């Protein structure tokens with residue numbers, strides 16, 4: 032089932048995992064087969080596969096494009112010199128370091144020099160290898176100019192883009208997506224796309240996954256509804272340009288290296304397409320969050336938007352979790368996140384507003400990494416303020432906030448750029464140093480005796 036949704040001059044199809052079809056010219060889709068001898072309007076048929084041909088049907092992803100010229104019509108790929116060494120797709124001790132310290136970055140400035148989405152993309156951390164088809168990379172981007180006469184193609188994995196500042200107009204082979212801060216976009220492995228910046232300077236976060244794709248989390252006992260609803264995922268409708276573009280460049284990220292190939296036409300020449308391997312976007316404000324309704328703090332997995340699974344049940348290669356505006360109602364409960372150590376590793380970003388566990392220092396456009404088993408939790412100010420408010424707080428709504436977490440079972444190694452960055456907050460540890468002991472032996476003993484014996 033498909034629905035068409037209009038977003039100004041951008042039209043979308045709605046649904047997650049659907050088999051979609053879209054025509055920019057009526058009759059451009061072959062009616063009864065994928066590869067007719069001659070396609071309508073003299074188009075070329077081309078398939079893009081997002082899973083092996085033989086993947087089980089419920090996981091099989093592929094789409095068919097009907098395009099003016101096939102993608103193969105280009106000069107040979109050449110290594111881009113200088114290559115952008117700020118992008119990594121495998122992580123080992125020759126290119127990254129490991130570090131159990133709590134790490135935090137201040138908001139990263141958008142440079143003054145002309146920088147498009149490709150030039151402005153840099154890896155923060157990651158694990159595994161795109162070659163081995165297992166792992167992920169976490170990147171950030173800062174850009175101030177639209178991609179011009181070029182398209183990007185990531186052969187390594189899927190991008191989940193979280194814009195924090197500035198809208199992105201993303202032209203893809205399936206059509207165009209307008210993505211505002213507060214929305215996310217997924218650009219699956221292999222799709223060609225170009226990013227324009229209608230608002231000027233732009234900044235955001237990118238999670239890249241190797242060897243698998245995002246899916247909606249199971250809802251378990253929550254039931255059939257809640258969290259992200261499938262119908263709120265929006266897929267572009269066919270859009271094409273039939274122009275000659277001398278010197279048009281396809282920049283291909285392959286094994287973390289950038290290659291380029293020149294052609295003389297736009298890659299956005301798909302007049303019609305059908306399939307279930309598609310780019311899409313999602314507005315985080317549509318998310319229906321869940322939480323405790325009586326006592327104690329729920330684990331953040333309760334608000335998972337999308338998950339990239341591993342073969343182990345319940346263990347994610349990468350979960351995308353959000354901390355949206357919501358009511359806090361728990362009684363006799365420490366409401367902010369608990370102090371904890373996690374066998375999973377947690378990378379966090381902030382799209383706007385503040386974050387309940389950090390009174391200072393964690394700012395929109397900044398980031399933090401709490402690696403495997405690294406202790407963390409509310410800073411001193413947040414802890415003291417929570418205790419000072421006491422028990423009679425009543426229902427309280429957290430508003431104007433959108434923090435998120437990329438959480439993984441694979442332990443990230445940290446890029447040179449991230450470690451040497453002037454935006455690294457060297458004093459991060461100080462935010463917990465002031466946590467005082469509130470231990471009072473007499474009171475505690477009398478309380479525990481009371482519980483045990485005085486009932």
Ligand SMILES: O=C(O)Cc1cc(O)ccc1O
Nearest residue numbers: 330331367368369377388407
């Ligand atoms: O560390 C963090 O801030 C993320 C987080 C939030 C939460 O509410 C519970 C656990 C957790 O890791």
Ligand SMILES: [Fe+2]
Nearest residue numbers: 371377401407
């Ligand atoms: Fe955490």
